[in-house]
Amino acid sequence: MSSSQSLIGDRTASGGSTKISDFQIVQRPRWGRWISGLLILAILALIGNAFANGKIEWDYFWRFMTVPTILAGVANTVILAVLAMFIGIILGTIVAIMRSSSNPIVQAVAFGYIWLFRGTPVLLQLMLWYNLALVFPTFGIPGVWSMRMVDLITPFWAALLGLSLNQGAYTAEIIRAGMLSVDIGQYEAAKTIGMTRLKALRRIVLPQAMRVVIPPLGNEFILLVKTTSLASVIQFSEVMYNAGTIYYANARVVELLFVAGAWYLIIVSILTLLQIPLERHFAKGNLSR
């Protein structure tokens, strides 16, 4: 390429080129990126400096990250969240199927359940379950078998009941949305090869709905992990509650809140990573999009 050559839009003329590849393309300097990058670094440095010089004993933070009480709390948080999500998904699927039933009574029951548990605060629901013994002192079949409600409803069971039922109501709507996203032709095709409505749901519709449903369910799971902290109010010894018991004793409030916060971040990060292979599994048959 001679330096005198120029880019021209005429293929018949000589002494010029019609291709941009014969020229060097000079990018504009990206001032915006440099400025915003430096700004962010400066802000991070300021925040870092503030924390380094703030009244936080980082020794306490690192030491309490792995003390047995905190680890037990983390374990309880994870157990509660996983179980509540598991029950919530099963409940939600059943209720979603009930809501799309042709039986008006089944439909109304599903609607009522969603209305009730979505319409009241979780904290209130947890406290009601925990105080169930005030309403029903005993539990069982009259005259045959019964036990005292206070023995039955421990903080764990109250928290699990409350969170699962609440989660089920939200999950039901997510799964229903997933079912609605599946083309009507899929139901019809399933019907013409002789499937019952429930079999068509289980084999054809729900597997396809899962692909749509996993991102919002992942969202719900993360939300639920953090909502388990409300169970501290009913004395369930999850990570927030256990952090509390420690800082009531040693007054290192902020350090222990940081410990709990770090553990929530770790749990949520792991869940976010677990979502990737799950999404890939349910995307089978779909070309990458």
Added chain:
Amino acid sequence: MTAVQSATINERPLLRVCNVTKKFQDYVALDNVSLEVAKGEVVCLIGGSGSGKTTLLRCINQLYDINDGSIWLEDELVGYRQDGRKLYPLTEKQAIRQRLKSGMVFQRFNLFPHMTALQNITEGPIQVLKTPRREAEAIASKLLERVGLADKASNYPAELSGGQQQRVAIARALAMNPKVMLFDEPTSALDPELVGEVLAVMRELALSGMTMVVVTHELGFAKEVADRVVFMDRGVIVELGNAKDMLIKPQEPRTQAFISAVIG
């Protein structure tokens, strides 16, 4: 079975549609429609959009309930159990047993996207007919071979062309051993160059003696393969007759207008 016995059984048409009316709210989609299809016969339903031909197919398959009239498949009343002057709607199980007498092929294929071609075909036999997996897969492989897709068994629908998907859909319907195959505009959603491969499979199926009711705009196919052609307009059967006669010199002005519009 002796020839005499089979002749007496075959006397009655396999499918009888008697005075069927189907309404969607106030809209009358089928108005007192009657049609009989003999065993082994190929009938093509033609007509403009909204003429009721797809609705008729869906009523036969019980995807729609009819408002009046009656449909009979192999001398069995479709959708109801009769007891004297009373009719009892079929239970889901009974309806399924009846629905399996007909196989349906859709305009938009409706293959299950999360299953491979082979799984699409084995799904019905395994889940509904309780055929052992091995056996179902052997049958499915044979069917895939029959529709010319033996090498696509492990492909997902999204990896197949429209014509290939429709051929898998035909194999899926055949896997349930239907007495009659219902085709709802099977080539309307296809690119023009893919129509031929689907029609070839349908032609082979017709030659094998399968009873077929085909909603189609492919008049060439109808002329060549169909025994009879039915022209529908606004929910009624306008003209019905021998395929070649009717497509070459239709009697009714509406049929004439339609055929000349399609041929162009």
